[in-house]
Amino acid sequence: MKLYSTLLLGIVLVYAYVVPYTKVEESFSIQAIHDIQHYGVDLTNYDHFSFPGPVKRSFIPSLVIAILSWFPTQILTPIIAVRLTIGFCSWSSLNYLATYVDQRYGKKTASYFLLLLATQFHLVYYMSRPLANVYALITTNISFALILSHRYYKALAVLVATAVIVRSEVALLLVVATGMLFLSGRILFWKTIRVCLVTFLLALFATVMVDSWFWQEWNWPEGQAFVFNVIAGKSSDWGTSPWYTYFLRIPWLLMHPFAIPLIVLAAKVVPGALMPLLYSLIYVSFYSALKHKEWRFIIYVLPYLTVVAAMGVTWVRNKAQSKSRRVKKLKLFLLSIRLGFIASACMSLGMLFISYQNYPGASALQQLYGLEKTSDNISVHSDVYSCMTGVVKLVEKPTWSFDKTEDPQTLTNTDFFRQFEYVLSEENDLVDLGFTPVAKSKPAQLPIRIPIHLDIVDRFLRAITPRPVYVHCKTNKVDELLSQFQGQPVNSIPELPPYHRIISPGAMVTKDYRPERINIHITENGLIKQITHG
Numbered sequence: 001m002k003l004y005s006t007l008l009l010g011i012v013l014v015y016a017y018v019v020p021y022t023k024v025e026e027s028f029s030i031q032a033i034h035d036i037q038h039y040g041v042d043l044t045n046y047d048h049f050s051f052p053g054p055v056k057r058s059f060i061p062s063l064v065i066a067i068l069s070w071f072p073t074q075i076l077t078p079i080i081a082v083r084l085t086i087g088f089c090s091w092s093s094l095n096y097l098a099t100y101v102d103q104r105y106g107k108k109t110a111s112y113f114l115l116l117l118a119t120q121f122h123l124v125y126y127m128s129r130p131l132a133n134v135y136a137l138i139t140t141n142i143s144f145a146l147i148l149s150h151r152y153y154k155a156l157a158v159l160v161a162t163a164v165i166v167r168s169e170v171a172l173l174l175v176v177a178t179g180m181l182f183l184s185g186r187i188l189f190w191k192t193i194r195v196c197l198v199t200f201l202l203a204l205f206a207t208v209m210v211d212s213w214f215w216q217e218w219n220w221p222e223g224q225a226f227v228f229n230v231i232a233g234k235s236s237d238w239g240t241s242p243w244y245t246y247f248l249r250i251p252w253l254l255m256h257p258f259a260i261p262l263i264v265l266a267a268k269v270v271p272g273a274l275m276p277l278l279y280s281l282i283y284v285s286f287y288s289a290l291k292h293k294e295w296r297f298i299i300y301v302l303p304y305l306t307v308v309a310a311m312g313v314t315w316v317r318n319k320a321q322s323k324s325r326r327v328k329k330l331k332l333f334l335l336s337i338r339l340g341f342i343a344s345a346c347m348s349l350g351m352l353f354i355s356y357q358n359y360p361g362a363s364a365l366q367q368l369y370g371l372e373k374t375s376d377n378i379s380v381h382s383d384v385y386s387c388m389t390g391v392v393k394l395v396e397k398p399t400w401s402f403d404k405t406e407d408p409q410t411l412t413n414t415d416f417f418r419q420f421e422y423v424l425s426e427e428n429d430l431v432d433l434g435f436t437p438v439a440k441s442k443p444a445q446l447p448i449r450i451p452i453h454l455d456i457v458d459r460f461l462r463a464i465t466p467r468p469v470y471v472h473c474k475t476n477k478v479d480e481l482l483s484q485f486q487g488q489p490v491n492s493i494p495e496l497p498p499y500h501r502i503i504s505p506g507a508m509v510t511k512d513y514r515p516e517r518i519n520i521h522i523t524e525n526g527l528i529k530q531i532t533h534g
Contacts, residue, residue, distance in 0.1 A: 001098065001102060001107055001110050001111045001114065003111075004111050004114035004115045004118065005095050005098060005114050007114070007115075007118050008091060008094065008095075008114050008117055008118040008124070009088070009091045009095075011118050011124055012087040012088075012090065012091050012124055012127050012128055013084055013087055013088070013128075015087075015124060015125050015127075015128060015352060016080065016083035016084050016086075016087045016128035017080055017083075017084070018352065018356065019125075019352070019355055019356050019359070020077070020079045020080045020083050021079065021359040021361075021362040021389075021390040021395065022079075022129070022130060022359075022390065022392055023358065023359070023388060023389060023390070024387075024388035024389075025131065026129055026130045026131055027051070027053075027387070027388075027392060028048065028053055028057050028062075029057070029061070029062050029065075029130035029131065029132065030079075030082070030130045030392050030393075030394060031047035031048065031051075031392060031393055032046075032047070032048065032059055032062035032063075032066070033062050033065055033066045033069070033082055033130065033394070034047075034078070034392070034393040034394045035047055035048075035393070036059075036062060036063055036066035037066050037069075037070055037073060037078075038393075043214070043216065046214075047393065048214075048215070049216075050404075051404075054228070054234070055221070055224055055225045055228045055229070056211070056215060056219055056221040056224055056225070057132060057221050057225070058132075058165050058166065058207050058210070058211050058221045058222060059210060059211055059214040060165050060166075060206065060207060060210055060211070061132065061135040061165075061166055062130075063210070065082065065085060065086060065089075065130065065135075068085050068089070069081050069082045069084075069085035069086075072084065072085060078394045078395075079392075079394040079395050082130065082394065083128045083129070083130075084128065086127070086128045086129065086130060086134065087127050087128030089138055090127035090128065090134060090137065090138055090141075091127065092138075093137070093138040093139075093141035093142055093145075094114075094117060094127075094141055094303060095114075096141065096142060096145050097141045097142070097144055097145040097148075097303060097307075098110045098113055098114055099145070100145045100148040100149045101113050101148065101307055101310070103148070103149070104148045104149075104272065105272065105307075105310075105311060105314070106314065108314045108317065108318075109307070109310045109311055109313075109314045110310070112309075112310035112313040112314060113306055113307050113310035115341060116254075116256060116259070116306045116309055116310055116313075116341075117303070117306055118345075119255060119256065119341050119344040119345045119348060120253070120254060120255045120256070120302075120306070120344065120348065121255055121344075121347065121348035121351040121352070122252075122253050122255075122295065122302075122351075123253070123299065123302050123303075124348070125351070125352070125355060126296065126299065131296065132166055132167050133167060133296040133297065133299055133300075134299075135166050135167075136162050136166045136167040136170050136300065137299050137300055139158050139159075139161070139162040139166065139170075140158075140159065140162065140170060140173060140300040141303055142158055143155040143156075143158040143159050143162075143173075143177075144276075144303065144304060146158065147177070147181075150186075152181050152186055152187050153187065153191065153192070153195045155177065156174065156177065156178060156181075156187075156192065156195060156196055156199075157195055157196070157199040159171075159173055159174040159177060160174060160196050160199040160200050160203060161199055161202075161203040163222070164200060164203035164204055164207060164222060165203050165206065165207045165222060166222070167222065168222045168223070168225055168226040168229075168230075169287065169297060170300070172283055172286055172287060173283055173300060174196075176279055176282045176283050176286075177279065178192060178196075180275065180278065180279060180282075204220065207220060207221065207222070208220050229290075229292075230290070233291075235290065235291075235292035236291045236292050237292075238292050239292060240291035240292055240293075241291070241292070241293040243288045243289070244288070245288070245293045246284050246287070246288050246293060246295070246298050247284065247288075249295050250284070250298075250305065253295060253302060254302070254305060254306065254309065255344040255347060255348065256309065256337075256340045256341065256343075256344045257340045257343055257344070258333075258336060258337050258340045259305075259306075259309045261312075262308075262309040262312030262313055262316075262337070263277060263305060263308045263309050263312060264312075265312045265315065265316070266308050266309065266311040266312035266315060267308065269315055270311040270312065270314075270315050272311070273308050273311045273312075276304040276305070276307055276308055277304070277305070277308050279301070279304055280301035280304045280305050283298070283300075283301055284298050284301060313337055316330055316333055316334050316337065317334055320333075320334045357465055357466060358389070358466060359389050359390035360385075360386070360389050360390070360441035360466050360467065360468050360469040361382070361385065361386035361387060361388065361389035361390035361391040361424065361441070361469050362389065362390025362391060362395060363390070363441035363442050363469070364386060364424050364439070364440060364441040364468070364469035364470065364471050365382075365386075365390070365391055365395060365396075365424060367439040367440065367441065367442070367471055368380070368422055368424070368439065368471045369397070370439075371438065371439060371471070371473075372422075376399040376400070377399060377400070377401070378397075378400045378401075378421055378422065379400070379401045379402075379403070379419055379420045379421050379422075380400060380401070380402050380403070380420060380421070380422045380423070380424060381402075381403045381404075381405070381417065381420045381422075381423045381424070381425075382402060382403070382404050382423075382424045383411075383423070383424060383425040383426060383427075384406055385425070385426040385467070385469065386424040386425065386426070386469045387404055389466070389469065391404075391424060403419075403420065414432070414433055414434060417430075417433045417434060417435070418434070420474065421473070421474050422435075422471060422472060422473055422474070423435050423471075423472040424469055424470070424471060424472075425469065425470055425472060426467055426468070426469055426470070427470065428440075428468075428470050430472045434474060435472035435473060435474055436472060436473055436474075437470045437471065437472050437473075438471055438472065438473040439470070439471040440468045440469065440470045440471060441468045441469045441470075443465050443468070485528050486528050486529070487527050487528060488527060488528055489526055489527060489528070490502055490520055490522065490526070490528060500518040500519070500520060501518075501519055501520070502520045502522060503519055503520065503521045503522065504522060505522070505523060505524050518531060518532075519531065519532045
């Protein structure tokens with residue numbers, strides 16, 4: 001079991017390291033972590049006052065991660081340090097759960113549970129992301145472990161606190177768990193009421209006190225989010241899906257091609273498999289009533305379903321080694337299951353490659369850093385799209401200044417853009433604003449070279465590549481250099497652009513189609529005569 005646990009940890013950390021960037025749904029948490037670490041109790045520069053989002057979120061999970069990741073951020077790239085910290089916390093909760101799966105269902109089931117997790121993609125990839133759903137996943141894993149170890153009231157208390165502070169939909173998990181435990185005679189009614197009520201009041205006090213200070217107004221973030229998304233039905237503004245969507249997605253989320261057959265098999269023949277399966281199905285069924293659907297809203301039940309699938313693998317393995325009359329068929333099925341692990345691992349690698357392409361804003365920013373490797377005090381404007389796809393404070397250079405103005409009227413004002421040296425934008429033409437495109441986010445490229453040209457590969461790469469983000473340089477930068485250094489030696493320019501060439505009198509100049517290239521024309525005496533682009 002330790003081997004598979006270590007394997008899972010390694011994969012989580014590798015995913016976080018390879019794709020450390022964040023998208024718009026993670027913006028509140030990642031900005032809050034940055035602000036807590038850099039500004040402390042001085043709320044003046046906190047990002048959430050400028051960009052509060054449609055609903056308020058609790059600062060408590062971000063505060064915990066900011067504290068845990070503070071030391072790693074001193075020795076690693078901050079965004080990677082934060083992602084690794086979250087990933088480690090998520091892995092710890094699953095490893096804790098695996099310990100009690102071992103005690104309840106056996107070491108082989110626990111090992112297969114960890115192996116099935118390691119070869120999934122979506123859950124493992126999300127385990128290091130700064131999302132409230134991921135923070136809630138950590139605590140729901142702990143709650144499930146407590147249920148397996150017969151500590152039912154503690155499990156319910158964890159779910160109550162999670163629903164009050166982190167994600168309100170966990171209240172549905174609480175209702176399902178409470179109902180199943182009560183009907184099976186494992187908990188007492190009045191003691192359950194007392195435990196849940198006390199936990200609710202303590203958690204409510206904590207979130208109101210902490211979050212009211214951070215938001216500078218009295219509020220209960222998850223209470224407001226529940227009213228906004230469920231009571232008012234505003235979540236539908238982000239799109240709607242049919243009621244059966246989650247059930248169609250679960251096989252893909254579990255990834256292993258035989259996951260569903262194994263779950264069905266375990267429910268029929270393995271004692272103890274029915275409880276976590278029913279728990280999951282009831283939760284998903286009720287949550288499907290909400291029209292807006294994202295798979296991360298049901299992320300909490302994936303470990304439960306994976307445990308059931310692991311029970312199925314163990315049963316097949318044990319029967320394949322017995323003297324059963326169906327031993328040949330079972331051995332063939334066991335071989336298929338083992339091949340399924342390889343197939344799901346390969347699919348996970350493919351999904352990782354696709355996910356790597358989803359952050360054009362961060363990619364464009366890295367291109368800009370390549371252009372200005374030694375420069376300080378650079379001013380940059382980032383448009384909404386680049387901010388939604390990876391440009392956050394934890395990847396910004398502290399000596400540079402970044403603007404994220406969204407007002408449409410301001411963004412049409414040429415005078416507003418004069419303060420910036422670069423602009424990150426999904427628009428490829430900002431000439432009217434005085435900027436020239438000099439680079440863009442990297443398009444998708446296969447990690448292996450195919451010796452022949454295949455049209456289907458080109459179509460695939462185009463399909464997975466999001467809209468690019470362009471790096472625009474102030475057009476009059478050339479004019480500024482010329483007016484400042486004309487008639488002086490080239491070495492008088494303190495910081496030459498990374499892409500430049502010096503052209504002597506009479507030299508034949510060919511256009512190399514790099515718009516960021518600066519051509520420095522010199523006289524016979526080596527003095528600057530003219531500076532041009534391209």
